[in-house]
Amino acid sequence: MITITKKEELILNQIKIFILEYEEGVPENILKIELDIYEHELNEVLNLLKEKKLISYENNLINIIDNEHTINAVDSKTDVRDAELDQKEKDSLEIIKNIVNDEKIVSRYILEGHLLYGDLKLSNFRMYHIILSLENKGLIKKIKKSDGEYYLLL
Numbered sequence: 001m002i003t004i005t006k007k008e009e010l011i012l013n014q015i016k017i018f019i020l021e022y023e024e025g026v027p028e029n030i031l032k033i034e035l036d037i038y039e040h041e042l043n044e045v046l047n048l049l050k051e052k053k054l055i056s057y058e059n060n061l062i063n064i065i066d067n068e069h070t071i072n073a074v075d076s077k078t079d080v081r082d083a084e085l086d087q088k089e090k091d092s093l094e095i096i097k098n099i100v101n102d103e104k105i106v107s108r109y110i111l112e113g114h115l116l117y118g119d120l121k122l123s124n125f126r127m128y129h130i131i132l133s134l135e136n137k138g139l140i141k142k143i144k145k146s147d148g149e150y151y152l153l154l
Helices: 006-018 028-035 039-051 077-099 108-117 124-136
Strands: 002-005 055-058 061-064 071-074 105-107 140-145 148-153
Touching: 002 006, 002 077, 006 028, 006 039, 006 061, 006 071, 028 039, 028 061, 039 055, 077 108, 077 124, 077 148, 105 108, 108 124, 108 148, 124 140
Parallel strands: 002 071
Antiparallel strands: 055 061, 105 148, 140 148
C-alpha cells in the first residue's frame, strides 16, 4: 500500500485524465494551468510522486507508472508518515516472527541487524522507534539473560 496526501491524489488523478490526450507524457505546464497551482508546489508534489514510484517525471513530461499497489490518500504529510510507520511496524513484526527461535526469543543484535540491513533498510532512529512502539503495544518484550539482551515475541 502506498500512502499519499489528498493534494498528491488530486494531481495524480489529473495526470491520469491528461495521459489519454498526451501519449508521450503530460506536459508540466498543462497541469500547472489546469490546477491553478504554483510551479514550485507542483514540482514538489511531482517529485514526491516520483519517489513513490507512481509517476515518471523527466524533461517536464509526466507519465504514469503501472503498478498494482493500493493507494491510500490521507489529509496531511504527518498522516502519511504515521500510516507508513504503521506499515513498517507490520513488516518489522513479520521479520521478527521469521527470526525468533523455538522459544520465541531473538537476540537484540540480530533483530537490529535484520531491521537495519534487511529488506526494510531502516535508519537507526526509525528502527529504535519501531522497536519501542512494538514494545509499547505489547507485541514484543525486552528481556535480559546472562549472555546479553533479547526480545521475546509475545
